[in-house]
Amino acid sequence: xxxxxxxxxxxxxxxxxxxxxxxxxxxxxxxxxxxxxxxxxxxxxxxxxxxxxxxxxxxxxxxxxxxxxxxxxxxxxxxxxxxxxxxxxxxxxxxxxxxxxxxxxxxxxxxxxxxxxxxxxxxxxxxxxxxxxxxxxxxxxxxxxxxxxxxxxxxxxxxxxxxxxxxxxxxxxxxxxxxxxxxxxxxxxxxxxxxxxxxxxxxxxxxxxxxxxxxxxxxxxxxxxxxxxxxxxxxxxxxxxxxxxxxxxxxxxxxxxxxxxxxxxxxxxxxxxxxxxxxxxxxxxxxxxxxxxxxxxxxxxxxxxxxxxxxxxxxxxxxxxxxxxxxxxxxxxxxxxxxxxxxxxxxxxxxxxxxxxxxxxxxxxxxxxxxxxxxxxxxxxxxxxxxxxxxxxxx
Numbered sequence: 001x002x003x004x005x006x007x008x009x010x011x012x013x014x015x016x017x018x019x020x021x022x023x024x025x026x027x028x029x030x031x032x033x034x035x036x037x038x039x040x041x042x043x044x045x046x047x048x049x050x051x052x053x054x055x056x057x058x059x060x061x062x063x064x065x066x067x068x069x070x071x072x073x074x075x076x077x078x079x080x081x082x083x084x085x086x087x088x089x090x091x092x093x094x095x096x097x098x099x100x101x102x103x104x105x106x107x108x109x110x111x112x113x114x115x116x117x118x119x120x121x122x123x124x125x126x127x128x129x130x131x132x133x134x135x136x137x138x139x140x141x142x143x144x145x146x147x148x149x150x151x152x153x154x155x156x157x158x159x160x161x162x163x164x165x166x167x168x169x170x171x172x173x174x175x176x177x178x179x180x181x182x183x184x185x186x187x188x189x190x191x192x193x194x195x196x197x198x199x200x201x202x203x204x205x206x207x208x209x210x211x212x213x214x215x216x217x218x219x220x221x222x223x224x225x226x227x228x229x230x231x232x233x234x235x236x237x238x239x240x241x242x243x244x245x246x247x248x249x250x251x252x253x254x255x256x257x258x259x260x261x262x263x264x265x266x267x268x269x270x271x272x273x274x275x276x277x278x279x280x281x282x283x284x285x286x287x288x289x290x291x292x293x294x295x296x297x298x299x300x301x302x303x304x305x306x307x308x309x310x311x312x313x314x315x316x317x318x319x320x321x322x323x324x325x326x327x328x329x330x331x332x333x334x335x336x337x338x339x340x341x342x343x344x345x346x347x348x349x350x351x352x353x354x355x356x357x358x359x360x361x362x363x364x365x366x367x368x369x370x371x372x373x374x375x376x377x378x379x380x381x382x383x384x385x386x387x388x389x390x391x392x393x394x395x
Contacts, residue, residue: 019108019112025153026163050103070183079107088101113338116132127266132318133315137256143252202335208325210385218318218321251308259319276383288309298366310372
């Protein structure tokens with residue numbers, strides 16, 4: 001492994017979280033943006049869905065490029081694009097111009113992708129798992145805090161203020177990465193075409209797909225809950241907005257705890273064992289929710305009380321599975337990070353669609369519980385081959 005000194009952990013955290021902020025901080029402003037541009041709320045919501053689609057596609061493209069060209073130039077270029085695109089969003093005179101720049105803003109996902117690749121470049125598997133878990137603990141706060149901050153900015157200065165903040169953040173992170181992020185990728189001397197042929201080895205690697213599919217299905221379970229919970233809370237259980245907020249915040253709290261456990265357990269358990277442990281927690285927790293639902297006749301408490309297990313399980317699985325996916329072919333760590341990252345986004349989108357489909361016309365919590373349990377079981381099954389996967393420990 002390369003002996004280049006890694007960036008400071010704080011730099012890696014900021015690289016990982018800026019994309020999350022760029023997605024979630026804009027949510028409270030959608031209605032005001034729609035009014036300003038005289039468009040429907042559905043059209044304004046495209047700024048979220050298209051952003052996610054672009055980030056998924058970019059991860060597939062940029063991962064291999066970063067393996068060939070290097071981490072540093074790709075990272076700096078992506079931050080320059082994000083900075084300029086954010087300024088364009090803030091100053092856009094019409095909706096079409098805004099959406100062009102919003103799509104370009106998706107380049108920021110490269111910072112998240114490369115934060116994972118850089119951790120793997122500079123750390124042995126067990127250490128990398130602990131570092132990614134630490135990063136995960138901090139970034140899990142992003143979806144909880146950034147919408148609140150975006151709402152405050154919108155209320156005080158208007159929806160464009162959020163995008164002004166984005167270009168300032170982009171400029172600050174660009175400066176920080178210029179100063180702190182050295183090149184950590186291996187010098188392979190390959191052309192992009194040669195690398196593309198080597199990429200086939202990753203595609204054919206069964207262990208990679210075990211890690212990547214467990215990642216995707218684990219994230220899918222969370223998106224299934226996230227999509228179905230608001231509908232069930234209001235139409236089936238009649239919960240107030242305040243109680244709904246508490247219910248939606250339960251899995252992120254579990255995720256925070258799961259990442260904390262990953263930091264502690266990464267020195268005692270293998271990467272594969274942590275992945276399996278997380279999947280077992282998900283199956284057990286959601287199965288208990290299903291059993292309790294049947295025993296109690298179905299109440300809001302019996303449904304939501306076990307949802308923190310989703311976050312707890314993902315906090316154990318995601319750091320280890322990310323490391324595992326990037327370790328099966330170390331020379332292709334960037335490509336593996338990109339492919340597995342795209343799979344996570346795609347799985348979340350598919351699970352959101354499935355959840356909406358099964359709840360259409362019948363907001364039945366039992367249907368959602370059965371879908372979540374089935375997905376958790378499938379995630380455990382696809383992860384089983386990694387249990388005995390021995391990763392090289394030398395850094």
